[in-house]
Amino acid sequence: xxxxxxxxxxxxxxxxxxxxxxxxxxxxxxxxxxxxxxxxxxxxxxxxxxxxxxxxxxxxxxxxxxxxxxxxxxxxxxxxxxxxxxxxxxxxxxxxxxxxxxxxxxxxxxxxxxxxxxxxxxxxxxxxxxxxxxxxxxxxxxxxxxxxxxxxxxxxxxxxxxxxxxxxxxxxxx
Amino acid sequence: xxxxxxxxxxxxxxxxxxxxxxxxxxxxxxxxxxxxxxxxxxxxxxxxxxxxxxxxxxxxxxxxxxxxxxxxxxxxxxxxxxxxxxxxxxxxxxxxxxxxxxxxxxxxxxxxxxxxxxxxxxxxxxxxxxxxxxxxxxxxxxxxxxxxxxxxxxxxxxxx
Numbered sequence: 001x002x003x004x005x006x007x008x009x010x011x012x013x014x015x016x017x018x019x020x021x022x023x024x025x026x027x028x029x030x031x032x033x034x035x036x037x038x039x040x041x042x043x044x045x046x047x048x049x050x051x052x053x054x055x056x057x058x059x060x061x062x063x064x065x066x067x068x069x070x071x072x073x074x075x076x077x078x079x080x081x082x083x084x085x086x087x088x089x090x091x092x093x094x095x096x097x098x099x100x101x102x103x104x105x106x107x108x109x110x111x112x113x114x115x116x117x118x119x120x121x122x123x124x125x126x127x128x129x130x131x132x133x134x135x136x137x138x139x140x141x142x143x144x145x146x147x148x149x150x151x152x153x154x155x156x157x158x159x160x161x162x163x164x165x166x167x168x169x170x171x172x173x174x
Numbered sequence: 175x176x177x178x179x180x181x182x183x184x185x186x187x188x189x190x191x192x193x194x195x196x197x198x199x200x201x202x203x204x205x206x207x208x209x210x211x212x213x214x215x216x217x218x219x220x221x222x223x224x225x226x227x228x229x230x231x232x233x234x235x236x237x238x239x240x241x242x243x244x245x246x247x248x249x250x251x252x253x254x255x256x257x258x259x260x261x262x263x264x265x266x267x268x269x270x271x272x273x274x275x276x277x278x279x280x281x282x283x284x285x286x287x288x289x290x291x292x293x294x295x296x297x298x299x300x301x302x303x304x305x306x307x308x309x310x311x312x313x314x315x316x317x318x319x320x321x322x323x324x325x326x327x328x329x330x331x332x333x334x
Contacts, residue, residue, distance in 0.1 A: 033210060033212070036206070036209065036210035037207070037210035037211065037239075037242055038246075039206065039210070040203070040206035040207040040209075040210045040239060040242065041207065041239065041242045041243045041245075041246045042197075042246070043242065043245070043246035043249070043250075044250075045246070045249050045250075045254050046178055046254055047249075047254040047325075053178065053254060057254055057255065057323060057325050058325040059325075059326075064242065064245055064258075065245070065257075065258040066238070066241035066242050066244070066245040066258060066261065067210075067211070067238070067242065069211070069238055070210070070211040070212045070213075070238055071212075073211070073212035073213060073214075076214040107262065107263070107264065108237065108262070108263050109260070109261070109262040109263075110241075110260070110261050110262075111259065111260045111334045112258055112259060112260070112261075112334060113332060113334070114328060114332075115325065157328075157329075
């Protein structure tokens with residue numbers, strides 16, 4: 001459900017519920033990162049290590065579902081890319097627009113759809129689903145904000161959604 | 175076809191505990207996970223930054239690596255047919271190098287959806303000593319029988 005506080009300026013209200021920052025992964029999904037993550041947590045699941053098992057169970061090699069957010073992290077540096085490279089740019093835009101400079105993640109939930117396959121090119125869209133009324137909290141005066149990052153593959157099949165509930169606020173003001 | 179052991183839905187009961195997993199965390203554990211999840215933020219590899227800028231006692235495991243540990247923990251138990259559908263986190267206290275973390279879990283609910291997909295809902299935790307560092311609720315699909323395979327569900331037949 002989309003919740004929009006009544007006192008928001010029209011320019012902010014207009015952002016809510018619409019896709020923003022529609023971006024593709026910077027490289028096709030590659031198995032080296034999958035091995036790195038499996039090695040990091042010593043995950044010996046043959047679905048990720050054994051192409052024969054992967055073919056039998058999942059129709060080919062796939063990435064662990066919980067890696068979904070990794071594919072949209074930008075390179076630390078790229079030729080021609082200037083300035084700080086932030087994920088979730090819509091979140092920073094909204095904080096600026098409503099004058100609430102601080103933010104914390106109150107909760108995070110992810111749901112996973114079609115498996116991400118080696119060689120896939122993924123597309124992500126950022127949505128603000130809800131931006132609540134001003135409230136006084138322990139941290140300061142702020143609003144609760146719900147944002148989704150929705151991922152689809154090159155066949156436009158849904159691969160997953162990351163949902164973040166943020167408190168955005170200004171310190172000390174109550 | 176793989177002969178790997180896979181848990182079926184009928185073999186699991188509500189209230190069942192998963193076998194715990196204990197792991198000694200090192201700086202390498204933290205950094206390997208940060209790199210694999212493409213998280214370049216310094217609090218996951220730079221001890222000086224973590225202490226003096228973040229105010230934590232050391233570098234610490236990031237959220238995607240926490241998710242990967244939970245995923246591995248559950249599929250070690252289910253076998254490779256166990257398919258993650260949903261995961262929700264509450265990170266309370268970071269996990270640092272030098273900590274011995276224990277992953278634990280319990281089946282809180284079994285259900286079958288309208289498409290016939292068999293689900294288990296799990297309460298999971300990472301603890302260090304008596305303190306719970308991260309809580310997680312996760313939903314996994316399990317095969318209904320030895321012939322079933324949740325990974326073959328697509329589109330409307332997969333509703334996590």
